[in-house]
Amino acid sequence: MNLLEISGLGFAYPDGTVALRDVALSIERGEKVAVVGPNGAGKSTLLQLIAGFRMPFTGRVIVSGKELKESSSDEIRRDLGLLFQDPDDQIFMPTVEEDVAFGPRNLDMDDIEERVLRGLRSAGIEKLAKRQPHKLSYGMKKRVAIAGVMAMDPKVLLLDEPTSGLDPRSRMELIKLLKGMDRTMLIATHDLEAAAEIVDRAIVLNESVVMEGTLRDLVMAKDVVESAGLELPPISRLFKVLDAMGYPIDSLPVSMDQAVAELTMVMDRNGKHVHAHIHEHDHIREKAKAEHAHETR
Amino acid sequence: MTVGHLRGHGNETIQIDHHSNASWFGLIDSRAKLVGVLSFVVVSATLTDADLIVASLAVALAFAAMSGVRAAILIKSYLVALPFIVLASISVFLFVSIESGINMWARTSACVIPLLVLVSGTETFDLFAGLRRLRVPAVITTLLMLTHRYILVLSGELARMKVARRARGFRGGRSLLDKYGLKVLSNTAGMVLVRSSVRADRIYEGLKARGFDIEMHAWHKTRIDSRAATLMACFLVVSAALVLLQLEVIA
Amino acid sequence: MHVPDGLMAPMVAAIGWIEFVAVLAAAMWITGRKNREKDLPRIAVLSAGIFVAQMLNFPIGGGTTGHLIGGALFAILAGPSVAIVGMTIVLIIQALMFGDGGVTALGLNALNMAIIAPLTGWGTYTLLKTIMSGGAKGHGSRELVAISVAAWASVFVAAAACAAELAVSYAVSSGAYGIAPTVSIPAMLGYHAVIGVGEGIITAGILAYVWRVAPGMFKSAEPAPVRTTGIARILSAKTLRASFAIVLVFALALPLYFLYASDGEDGLERTVTEAGAEEGEPLTAAPFTYGQTYFGALFAGILGFLSVSLVAIGLLRVLRGVRTEERIE
Numbered sequence: 069m070n071l072l073e074i075s076g077l078g079f080a081y082p083d084g085t086v087a088l089r090d091v092a093l094s095i096e097r098g099e100k101v102a103v104v105g106p107n108g109a110g111k112s113t114l115l116q117l118i119a120g121f122r123m124p125f126t127g128r129v130i131v132s133g134k135e136l137k138e139s140s141s142d143e144i145r146r147d148l149g150l151l152f153q154d155p156d157d158q159i160f161m162p163t164v165e166e167d168v169a170f171g172p173r174n175l176d177m178d179d180i181e182e183r184v185l186r187g188l189r190s191a192g193i194e195k196l197a198k199r200q201p202h203k204l205s206y207g208m209k210k211r212v213a214i215a216g217v218m219a220m221d222p223k224v225l226l227l228d229e230p231t232s233g234l235d236p237r238s239r240m241e242l243i244k245l246l247k248g249m250d251r252t253m254l255i256a257t258h259d260l261e262a263a264a265e266i267v268d269r270a271i272v273l274n275e276s277v278v279m280e281g282t283l284r285d286l287v288m289a290k291d292v293v294e295s296a297g298l299e300l301p302p303i304s305r306l307f308k309v310l311d312a313m314g315y316p317i318d319s320l321p322v323s324m325d326q327a328v329a330e331l332t333m334v335m336d337r338n339g340k341h342v343h344a345h346i347h348e349h350d351h352i353r354e355k356a357k358a359e360h361a362h363e364t365r
Numbered sequence: 366m367t368v369g370h371l372r373g374h375g376n377e378t379i380q381i382d383h384h385s386n387a388s389w390f391g392l393i394d395s396r397a398k399l400v401g402v403l404s405f406v407v408v409s410a411t412l413t414d415a416d417l418i419v420a421s422l423a424v425a426l427a428f429a430a431m432s433g434v435r436a437a438i439l440i441k442s443y444l445v446a447l448p449f450i451v452l453a454s455i456s457v458f459l460f461v462s463i464e465s466g467i468n469m470w471a472r473t474s475a476c477v478i479p480l481l482v483l484v485s486g487t488e489t490f491d492l493f494a495g496l497r498r499l500r501v502p503a504v505i506t507t508l509l510m511l512t513h514r515y516i517l518v519l520s521g522e523l524a525r526m527k528v529a530r531r532a533r534g535f536r537g538g539r540s541l542l543d544k545y546g547l548k549v550l551s552n553t554a555g556m557v558l559v560r561s562s563v564r565a566d567r568i569y570e571g572l573k574a575r576g577f578d579i580e581m582h583a584w585h586k587t588r589i590d591s592r593a594a595t596l597m598a599c600f601l602v603v604s605a606a607l608v609l610l611q612l613e614v615i616a
Numbered sequence: 617m618h619v620p621d622g623l624m625a626p627m628v629a630a631i632g633w634i635e636f637v638a639v640l641a642a643a644m645w646i647t648g649r650k651n652r653e654k655d656l657p658r659i660a661v662l663s664a665g666i667f668v669a670q671m672l673n674f675p676i677g678g679g680t681t682g683h684l685i686g687g688a689l690f691a692i693l694a695g696p697s698v699a700i701v702g703m704t705i706v707l708i709i710q711a712l713m714f715g716d717g718g719v720t721a722l723g724l725n726a727l728n729m730a731i732i733a734p735l736t737g738w739g740t741y742t743l744l745k746t747i748m749s750g751g752a753k754g755h756g757s758r759e760l761v762a763i764s765v766a767a768w769a770s771v772f773v774a775a776a777a778c779a780a781e782l783a784v785s786y787a788v789s790s791g792a793y794g795i796a797p798t799v800s801i802p803a804m805l806g807y808h809a810v811i812g813v814g815e816g817i818i819t820a821g822i823l824a825y826v827w828r829v830a831p832g833m834f835k836s837a838e839p840a841p842v843r844t845t846g847i848a849r850i851l852s853a854k855t856l857r858a859s860f861a862i863v864l865v866f867a868l869a870l871p872l873y874f875l876y877a878s879d880g881e882d883g884l885e886r887t888v889t890e891a892g893a894e895e896g897e898p899l900t901a902a903p904f905t906y907g908q909t910y911f912g913a914l915f916a917g918i919l920g921f922l923s924v925s926l927v928a929i930g931l932l933r934v935l936r937g938v939r940t941e942e943r944i945e
Contacts, residue, residue, distance in 0.1 A: 116570065119570070119574055121570050121573070142573075142576075145573065145574055145576070146576070148574070149574075150570070150571075150574040152567055152570075152571060154564075154567065156518050156564075157564055157567035157568050157571050158567075158568075158571030158572075158574070158575070159514075160510075160511065160514055160571075160572065160581070161490070161514075161581075161583075161584075162488065162489075162490040162514070165584070166583065166584050166585075169584035170575055170582070170584075171575035171576060173582040173583075173584055174575055174576035174577055174578060174580075174582055175575075175576040180584065184584075202517040202518060202521060216575065217575075220575065220576075403719055406621055406718070406719055406720065407719075407720055409621070409622065410621045410622045410626065410629070410718075410720045411626045413789070413792045442714065442715050445714075445716070446620050446715065446716070449618075449619060449620055449623065450620060450623070452795065452799075452803070453623050453782075453794070453795050456795045456796050456799040456800070457791055457795075457796075459796075459799075460791060460796045460798075460799075461790075461791035465791055465792065468792070469622075469623075469792075469793075472622040473620050473621065473622035473623055474622075475622065476620065476621030476622040476718060476720070477620050477621060477622070477715065477718070480621065480711075480715050480718065480719060481715040483715075484711075484712055484713060484714065484715045485715070489709075489712060489713050492712050493712070504644065504648075504656070505705070505708075507656065507660075508656060508659060508660050508663070508701070508705050509705055509708060509709060509712075511656070511657060511660035511661075511664075512660040512661075512663045512664045512667070512705050512706070512709060513664075513709055513713070514664075515660060515661050515664035515665075516664045516667050516668060516709070518664075519664050519665060519667075519668045520668050520671065523668050523671065523672075546675060547674065547814075547817050547818060547821060548821055550672055550674055550818060550821070551817075551818050551820075551821025551822045551824070551825055552821070552825050553672065554669040554672055554684070554818065554821075554822050555821070555822045555823075555824075555825030555826050555829070556825070557665050557668050557669055558662070558665040558666070558669060558693070558822065558826060559825075559826055559829055559830050560665075561661045561662060561664055561665030561668075562658070562661065562662065562665070562830070563830075564661055565657050565658040565661045565662075566657075568657040568660075568661060569653075569654055569656075569657045569658075572657065579653070579656070
C-alpha cells in the first residue's frame, strides 16, 4: 500500500519563482527514500508542501489514502512527522520530556506517559529526559526533535537534512538510528553517504525529478551527478579509481556494506587474490607493467 | 533607576539557568504562589502607616528566609532594584522627613523582596503556566512561553557571537563618541534580530506539525496540595489583616 | 526605567493599569485582524530578539554603560500595534524572570516603555521621514537621522512620562509616594536625554544593518490592501495614523494631569496645615509652591505645544499627500 502518493505536483512561490515542476513520487509502507539534489532544488519545499505548509499547489498529494487540501492539512499532519534541519526550530518546552510530550498532548492522545518513553527510547535519549534543551549539544537536540516526532507515532517521517551540522560520531550514530528504525521515511539530503546507508532508493530533484532509482544506479549516471552538484561518497570514488585501474566492477558500491560485499565477491572469483598493481614504486621488476590510475573528472 | 539602567541586562544570563526546584518552594503549585505573593505585594504597596509597613517588611523577610531560596541570589537581585528605591527614599528624606524616607525604603523593599523570592524560586515557565491557569488570556501566556524559550536560544547565539568578536580583538566601545564600537554593537544586535526573524516561519510550521492550537499544554499539571494551600492562605490572611488595619477597620 | 512596587501612589498605579490594559487590548485587536495564528511565533521571536538586543551594553563614557530600550526599534520594524504587544511581553518576562520592575507598577512601566516609547518613536519617525525625504522611497541617510531623532524622542518622552507619574504620585500623596518633581524631572529627563542619544545611534545602526541585509523581513506575511479612494485613503494614510499616535501619547497623560490638578492643591494645603504635627523637620526648605506650579505649567505646555505642532505637521503632510500615492505597509 502506498503511504505517500504524489502526482503532477507543481508549486511556485508568491513572487513567481517555480520551485517544483511535475513531480511524481510513490512510497510504500516501510520504504525509505531519499530526495537528493543541489541547494535550492526544492527538496525542503517538497517536504514542507507534503506537510501542508505550501499552498496552493497543482497536482495531487495523497497521504495514507487522504488527499492533501487546505481543509485536510491538520488531519494529515497527524500522520506525518516533519523534522527540520535546525532542531531549535522545533523544540518549545523547558525540559526534554515535556517537549517530547508536547505533540501527544496537543493531539490529545492517550497514554502519553508511554509515548514519551517510547519516543525517548527510539532516539536513545532516555537519560536526557529531565534536561533543559538549550543546554544540550546540537546532536542531542536533533535527537530530542526526533523523539518528539516519534512520540506521535507518525506513519511517514519527513526529514530535512538530518545529518547536517553533526560531528562525525553523532552523524554515524544518527545514521545508525535511522537505519535501524522500522518506519517509512522521506529524507531530503545532499549527504549521499548517509543516504546510501539508510535508504532503499532515491530521486534526484532539481525542480523536477531528474532521475529515480537505487543509489547505485544514481552514482553511475555521471552527468546526473554532475548537474545535480552531488559529491560521490568516498567509497564510490575509491571504486571509481579501481575501475580506472582495470579492476572489474559492474556498478559502484555506495556504502561500506556494499563495498565489502563487492570485494568479497571479486576475491572469491579470483581465488582470493587481488591484483591491482598500485605500489609500482615498490616492485622494480613490475615497474614497467605498472599502470597509473587517474580518477578522471 | 540610574545605576540599574546602567548595568544592562548582560549579567542576567547567569540567572537564567538556575534550577528553581532546589527548594520546597519551587515545587509548590505556581497558582498558589502567584495568588499569595501578588496579593501581599499589592496590599503592601498601598500601606502608608509606618507600623504596618514595618510589619509587612518583617513578613517579607521572614518569607524570604523560609523559602529556601539562596540568599546570594536574592541579595544580588535586590541590589539591582536598589538604586530606584534609594533615589526615591532620599528625595522623600530631603523634602519631607527622615521618617518618611525610611518608610519609603521599607515599603518598596517589602514589595520587592517577596517578588524576588517568587521569581527566583520558581521556574519561569511554571509561572507562565500558572498565569494561564489563572485565566490570563492564552495569547499572552503562549507569547510569554515562546518568547522565553527563544530568549534562551538567542542569548546562546549572542554569547557565541560575543566570543567570536572578542576572538577577533573587539574589546567593546569606549564611549558614545566611539563610532566604530557603536557600529559593531549595532551590527551584532541587527544580526540577532535578523536571525530571529528567519526562524519565525519554521517555528510556526514546527508548532503546527505537532498539533499546536495556541495553548501550550504542559504535560504534568501540578495540584494545589496542603502546603500550597497553607502558603496561599497565610499570605491572604496577612494581607487582609494589613488592609483592614490600614483602613482602620480594626484597631 | 523599570519602577518597582511601592513607589508610585496607588491611584496613579491604578490609572496606569487601566490605560495599559485598554491600549494593549486595542493593540491586540488590531494585530488579531490579520492571520493571528501565524503571527504569534513571529511576535514571540521578535520580542526575544529585542530582549536579547537589550542585553547589549553600550558605552556612555567614563566606564559607564547603558542599554537599549528598543521601543522605537520594535515599532519601526514591525509596526506600532505589534510593538505594543511585544514590548509588553518583554516587560512581563523581565518582571517575572528577574524581578525587574514591579507588578503593581507593571501598568505604568508598560505604559511608559511598551506604549509611549513605541508610539512616540513610530509616530515621530513616520512624520519626520515624510518631511525629510519628501515622500521618496528608499532608506537614505536622512532617514537614518529621522530614526535617531525618533528613537531619542521615544526614550525622552517615556522618561518624561515616568517623571510625571512620579511627580504626580508625590503631589497626590503629599510625599508618601513618588519623587518630588524638582528631583524627578531633572533626574529622569537629564539622564535619559543622554541615554537617548545612545538609543538613537544604535537604533539607526541596527535598522541600517537590517535594511541592508534583509529588507522587508519583519513586515507581516500579508500586506494590507491599498485603499485608493478619497476619504478612506486620507483616513488610512500613515501620516494621519502617526499623528494620532503622538496625540494618543499625550492624551494618556490627561487622566494623570486631572488627578494632579484636583488633588494637588488639597495635598499642598493639607501638608501646610499639618506641618505643625509632622514628626520630623524637613532637612531642606523645599520650594514646594514653585516646584508644583512650575511642573503644572511645564506639563501643560509640553503637551499642548508638541501635540499641536505634530498634528499640524501631520495634517499638512496629508493635505499635500492626497495627490501622491501613499501605500500602507
